[in-house]
Amino acid sequence: DAGVIQSPRHEVTEMGQEVTLRCKPISGHDYLFWYRQTMMRGLELLIYFNNNVPIDDSGMPEDRFSAKMPNASFSTLKIQPSEPRDSAVYFCASSLLARTEAFFGQGTRLTVV
């Protein structure tokens, strides 16, 4: 398996634009997590899915953020409209079961100017 695949690796966008980040988890993994990493706030859990169902989105900063998992092999994190304070590295991770090893993707470095 190629591991968790995220795209794009880098994204530069203007404030106010819509941004969509994509993630393909490892096949067979039941859990998918979206994290945001910044120097100030570290690694923050935004939302996680179990069997494609969103379980906990309490970490989503505000209504501008939304996440979907239409099937077991694909998830998106959307920011609309984007703001400069959204600039961060966004990681997607998946795990086989609850409370087991999480495999992280390479991340998407988002810059909002």
Add this chain to the structure above:
Amino acid sequence: GQQVMQIPQYQHVQEGEDFTTYCNSSTTLSNIQWYKQRPGGHPVFLIQLVKSGEVKKQKRLTFQFGEAKKNSSLHITATQTTDVGTYFCAGTNDYKLSFGAGTTVTVRA
């Protein structure tokens, strides 16, 4: 909610020396995981501890889970330049992984 605190935030180590990073939780944890992130990279799983008082070793790395399952430590002996990076502990109390702020390690050759 669950919070995982990690100290120190930075560790500057002379090559060959030992160091320890500590992780503390405000609540009892089901298990604790440790990850390493190299500069510019992504977190990579190192180990998971489940049992109270558990100790596990990986070559020069020793991981320990506290008796009350509220704290953990990572001890590295004879630090090498390949140990450079940020070490995170992550605790689970429900189904979420909550990460500490990490200890960023630099090594002086």
